[in-house]
Amino acid sequence: MLQRRQLLTAAALSPAAAALPLSTLPMAARAADDSAKPFDAPYAPVLSQPSREIRTVVGLRPYRSNGFRLEHEKFGRRDVIHNYGHGGCGVTLSWGCAQLSVELAEKIDDRRAAVIGSGVNGLTTALLLLRRGYEVSVYGAALPPYTTSNIAGAYWHPTTLYDGREAISDEFVTQFLRAARIAQRAFQHLANDPRYGVYYMRYLGLREKPPLRERTPYFEGDDLYAGLAVETDPERYFGYGYVERHHALMIDPDIYLRALMRDVENAGGRIVQKSFKTADDIFDLKEKLIFNCTGLGARELFGDETLGPARGQLTMLLPQPEVDYGYVNFSAENGLLYMFPRKGAILLGGTVEHGQWSLEPDETERLRMLSGHAMIAQRIAEHTKNKKA
Numbered sequence: 180m181l182q183r184r185q186l187l188t189a190a191a192l193s194p195a196a197a198a199l200p201l202s203t204l205p206m207a208a209r210a211a212d213d214s215a216k217p218f219d220a221p222y223a224p225v226l227s228q229p230s231r232e233i234r235t236v237v238g239l240r241p242y243r244s245n246g247f248r249l250e251h252e253k254f255g256r257r258d259v260i261h262n263y264g265h266g267g268c269g270v271t272l273s274w275g276c277a278q279l280s281v282e283l284a285e286k287i288d289d290r291r292a293a294v295i296g297s298g299v300n301g302l303t304t305a306l307l308l309l310r311r312g313y314e315v316s317v318y319g320a321a322l323p324p325y326t327t328s329n330i331a332g333a334y335w336h337p338t339t340l341y342d343g344r345e346a347i348s349d350e351f352v353t354q355f356l357r358a359a360r361i362a363q364r365a366f367q368h369l370a371n372d373p374r375y376g377v378y379y380m381r382y383l384g385l386r387e388k389p390p391l392r393e394r395t396p397y398f399e400g401d402d403l404y405a406g407l408a409v410e411t412d413p414e415r416y417f418g419y420g421y422v423e424r425h426h427a428l429m430i431d432p433d434i435y436l437r438a439l440m441r442d443v444e445n446a447g448g449r450i451v452q453k454s455f456k457t458a459d460d461i462f463d464l465k466e467k468l469i470f471n472c473t474g475l476g477a478r479e480l481f482g483d484e485t486l487g488p489a490r491g492q493l494t495m496l497l498p499q500p501e502v503d504y505g506y507v508n509f510s511a512e513n514g515l516l517y518m519f520p521r522k523g524a525i526l527l528g529g530t531v532e533h534g535q536w537s538l539e540p541d542e543t544e545r546l547r548m549l550s551g552h553a554m555i556a557q558r559i560a561e562h563t564k565n566k567k568a
């Protein structure tokens with residue numbers, strides 16, 4: 180049974196278009212897409228078979244119903260800058276939130292900082308601090324490749340971040356819009372540098388037919404999605420009657436986080452594996468300026484009960500270098516499904532379960548994903564065969 184938020188997420192990924200003409204609707208897009216393949220180039224089907232599975236994993240997105248927390252808090256002589264709770268888009272927003280949190284520290288004289296957390300937000304914050312001349316130590320209970328950030332898709336798209344427009348403050352909206360733009364621009368500059376594993380990919384939001392509600396533009400701005408268009412001709416995309424497509428920025432987390440760690444260390448940062456039980460343990464550190472980038476860990480450490488898990492399960496298949504596109508599909512039959520290619524795996528996903536803490540893979544989910552993605556692959560294969568005939 181799909182939860183309301185899951186439906187909203189799916190709707191956001193494939194927005195509605197009741198009043199659209201039956202043809203392509205080109206929309207504004209400013210990012211360069213020269214290196215991305217054209218949309219009418221062939222699509223290789225994913226081999227979604229149990230014999231190709233390499234692992235099934237569960238990750239807990241650090242979700243707050245009113246969005247991430249980017250805030251300065253005083254604890255006696257300590258200054259804590261919170262940067263956590265990025266839900267399903269912590270990689271997406273990382274450069275922007277790191278920039279904003281470093282700005283929050285500008286008025287503080289201290290130039291020696293401890294960053295707690297060595298996921299994408301801790302490492303990016305550390306890097307920006309080092310570039311500004313701070314002395315930085317990063318402390319993380321888990322280091323890459325064993326962080327939630329390594330589980331992320333990671334498709335550049337702000338999603339699963341808050342409950343709805345009524346749940347977020349105007350201050351959050353300002354932070355969010357700025358962070359999204361800063362982050363998207365930063366990733367553009369890393370695209371296609373093989374050291375970072377950031378690249379453009381053809382993205383397809385596949386639906387059988389146009390949803391009932393009219394398409395609403397992305398909150399962060401349609402111009403952040405290069406080549407954004409809606410197709411309603413089922414002949415073009417494997418029989419799907421409503422396809423939203425764009426050239427998406429993809430971040431391959433294993434490659435990317437390794438590169439971030441290397442960049443932090445090359446810039447003089449120290450990365451230490453260390454776990455803290457309470458905030459007081461953190462305050463025992465010699466550094467008095469603390470960046471709290473602990474993701475879901477902030478709930479225990481700083482007593483933030485608005486923070487909770489949005490559980491996601493992924494099944495990884497053997498890599499297929501010929502698969503150079505990704506998709507999200509929502510159907511009444513199979514629910515939410517998404518597929519993104521990585522260098523080391525094909526990633527199959529499709530769950531967002533709020534309030535669920537279990538890290539145990541769910542067998543029913545695993546089978547739903549394998550069979551659901553196999554059905555999509557079959558449509559892609561048949562369509563490609565018919566086109567050739």
Ligand SMILES: Cc1cc2nc3c(=O)[nH]c(=O)nc-3n(C[C@H](O)[C@H](O)[C@H](O)COP(=O)(O)OP(=O)(O)OC[C@H]3O[C@@H](n4cnc5c(N)ncnc54)[C@H](O)[C@@H]3O)c2cc1C
Nearest residue numbers: 238269271296297298300320321328332334455474476491
């Ligand atoms: C299935 C799934 C799919 C996703 N897909 C995407 C996507 O496509 N795009 C996207 O942008 N995002 C995606 N996300 C979300 C993304 O993974 C998170 O938003 C992001 O990883 C959060 O990064 P972070 O650095 O804040 O937290 P984390 O990566 O969780 O890092 C937190 C760090 O804090 C440390 N820590 C926590 N508590 C303590 C403690 N007590 N003491 C010491 N250290 C501590 C941890 O050990 C870790 O080092 C996805 C997540 C999941 C689960």
